[in-house]
Amino acid sequence: MAELPFFGAGVSYRDAWRWDVVRHRDALGVVECIPDNIAGEAGLRDCVLIAQAVPVLLHGIGLSLGSAGGLDPDRVRHVARVVEAVEPPWFSEHIAFTRAGGVEIGHLAPLPFTREAVATVAANVRQLRAALPGLPILLENIAYPFSLPGAEMGEAELVRAILDETDTGLLLDLENVHANALNHGYDPIEYLESLPLDRVVEVHLAGGLWQEGQYLDTHSRCVPEESWHLLEWLIPRSRVRAVIIERDDDLPAFSALLAEVRRAEEVLCVAR
Amino acid sequence: MSLDDLQRRLALSLAGRGPAPAGLDENTLDRARHSLEAKRRRAAATLLPRLRTALGETWGASFHDHAVRYNPTGLLHHVDDAWELAETLLHHPAPQVACAAHDDLVSLRLRFERDRRPGALRIRERTGPLLALMRTPTRLLVVKMPGSDGKVWYLKV
Numbered sequence: 554m555a556e557l558p559f560f561g562a563g564v565s566y567r568d569a570w571r572w573d574v575v576r577h578r579d580a581l582g583v584v585e586c587i588p589d590n591i592a593g594e595a596g597l598r599d600c601v602l603i604a605q606a607v608p609v610l611l612h613g614i615g616l617s618l619g620s621a622g623g624l625d626p627d628r629v630r631h632v633a634r635v636v637e638a639v640e641p642p643w644f645s646e647h648i649a650f651t652r653a654g655g656v657e658i659g660h661l662a663p664l665p666f667t668r669e670a671v672a673t674v675a676a677n678v679r680q681l682r683a684a685l686p687g688l689p690i691l692l693e694n695i696a697y698p699f700s701l702p703g704a705e706m707g708e709a710e711l712v713r714a715i716l717d718e719t720d721t722g723l724l725l726d727l728e729n730v731h732a733n734a735l736n737h738g739y740d741p742i743e744y745l746e747s748l749p750l751d752r753v754v755e756v757h758l759a760g761g762l763w764q765e766g767q768y769l770d771t772h773s774r775c776v777p778e779e780s781w782h783l784l785e786w787l788i789p790r791s792r793v794r795a796v797i798i799e800r801d802d803d804l805p806a807f808s809a810l811l812a813e814v815r816r817a818e819e820v821l822c823v824a825r
Numbered sequence: 826m827s828l829d830d831l832q833r834r835l836a837l838s839l840a841g842r843g844p845a846p847a848g849l850d851e852n853t854l855d856r857a858r859h860s861l862e863a864k865r866r867r868a869a870a871t872l873l874p875r876l877r878t879a880l881g882e883t884w885g886a887s888f889h890d891h892a893v894r895y896n897p898t899g900l901l902h903h904v905d906d907a908w909e910l911a912e913t914l915l916h917h918p919a920p921q922v923a924c925a926a927h928d929d930l931v932s933l934r935l936r937f938e939r940d941r942r943p944g945a946l947r948i949r950e951r952t953g954p955l956l957a958l959m960r961t962p963t964r965l966l967v968v969k970m971p972g973s974d975g976k977v978w979y980l981k982v
Contacts, residue, residue, distance in 0.1 A: 589900045592937065593950025595973035615900060621829035627945035631900065654833035656840050657898050660861055669828045698857050701831065702848025765856060802867070
């Protein structure tokens with residue numbers, strides 16, 4: 554992971570921002586695309602065109618690396634095809650599962666904090682790596698509204714064990730850390746201190762909202778100050794190469810997003 | 826309980842088709858279920874705007890009936906979800922609902938093709954041509970030429 558290039562700050566790609574991304578390419582260090590959203594040649598062509606204007610990262614959401622039932626070969630082939638066309642510097646996915654027993658959950662579900670979960674992710678990452686030879690893989694921590702029974706370790710320990718076992722980098726989602734700290738009542742800085750910060754390659758930032766007494770990572774609001782503080786704490790302690798501002802719902806004007814990109818860039822510059 | 830078993834039970838429970846796995850609080854799971862269904866409903870409302878309007882106050886209940894019955898699949902599972910809902914409402918007794926379902930389905934078919942078999946690539950970009958009739962707000966003949974960027978014409982009839 555040591556040789557991976559530095560990109561700076563950017564945004565997660567949404568179709569609605571296709572032209573904004575190209576128009577403001579000088580203000581973006583990087584753009585992150587989701588291969589799961591590419592349903593054919595036109596989508597792939599768009600992604601390749603964007604990659605000609607701005608460096609593109611690929612971020613998977615549906616491989617279900619934590620599924621005990623293994624990976625779906627069609628999905629792995631799809632990711633490999635997009636990777637081949639876009640040639641990103643790394644590929645990232647989540648420490649989570651999204652389907653089991655023929656049911657597509659439609660969201661990232663947490664894994665139990667067990668050795669069996671570590672071994673399952675490791676086996677699935679080996680299979681993925683065989684389809685993406687030579688490409689560095691990053692794994693992302695998720696926001697989990699509930700913990701599964703039978704824990705044999707803490708969440709940070711699970712993340713560390715998986716990264717060790719799979720020899721992958723960490724995509725650290727600071728908004729997920731913020732959400733988990735609120736919902737599970739822990740200190741986010743203590744949590745960050747227990748992670749292998751030397752493995753952090755990329756950071757995600759987003760904004761959520763409170764609903765029925767729970768803080769939800771909805772990607773529908775601007776980045777809260779708490780997450781900016783976590784970024785300011787993290788940057789001098791790690792070698793972050795890219796910061797992505799994520800937004801899925803209630804899409805703002807692109808200028809609002811660019812203001813957040815500039816702020817992330819300023820935090821990155823202080824450390825450089 | 827093995828990881829495989831735990832994941833199967835949790836997935837079924839989150840889909841509203843089974844109780845919470847042992848050791849998990851039913852209220853917590855219930856909140857997660859509602860949140861997941863709300864996410865599906867929002868995505869469907871975006872893809873099926875006419876149907877959302879035609880169903881009015883019954884939209885939420887109609888979607889709930891669909892959500893517990895149908896398990897969307899594939900990379901674009903939100904499109905698969907909306908497609909299935911529109912198809913099941915094509916024969917709704919209220920003509921305005923059936924008409925909205927039909928027209929929203931035409932809009933989906935302009936962009937996507939849907940394989941009969943479930944699977945990762947069930948929903949794909951439409952590359953084939955399309956000839957369809959839309960009925961609201963005015964009757965339009967929709968013609969899409971072949972190709973993933975095939976030109977589309979809307980002709981008044």
